[in-house]
Structures are given as C-alpha cells and as structure tokens.
Amino acid sequence: MAKEKITTVMDYRTRDGLADYGFSLEFQPKEGWRVYIVFQPLHRSDDDNSQWPYRATDYDGRRYVNWSAKLDNLGDAKTVAALWAEISHQRA
16 A cells, blocks of 8 residues: 655745745655755846756656755755755855
8 A cells, every 4th residue: 555645835934034935845655755846036047057056856847955865754854945945045
C-alpha cells in the first residue's frame, strides 16, 4: 500500500522584514521532504539561475531547493526553506 503525498504550505518573511517567500513542503516516501519555491520576490536577474544557490527545476517545471541531504522530517524542511530564503535575499 503506497502512502499518499503529504503537503504543507509555509510563508516566510526574512529576518530584516524586507522580503516574503512562499514554499510548498512535500513529503514523498522514497525521497523525503522536498522544498518547492512557490513565491519569491522579483529581482533584476531572476532569469539568471546561476544567482540562485541550491535552486533546481523538477520534471514538471517546478522550482525547488536542491538540498544535498535527504530531509526526513518537516522541521528540517522548514529550516532549509528559511535558510534558502535568507541566503537568496542577501544575494539579490
């Protein structure tokens, strides 16, 4: 019996309060949690993927945080989302 995909939504405001990000945190039994980027502020160089650390696109064209370690719990996925938002905000 296959488990259903579990999804939760997360909004994140950067520590300086200047940018908001939105994430869809999705659990898939074989892969663990994946942090999809639903919303991020527009920046001058959004088309330049080299600027965005740890960002990848899946086979459906959805952007996600390409974290090297498997995320086994929701708390870790939330931490990765927040770290990615902070790093991306500082690079923008």
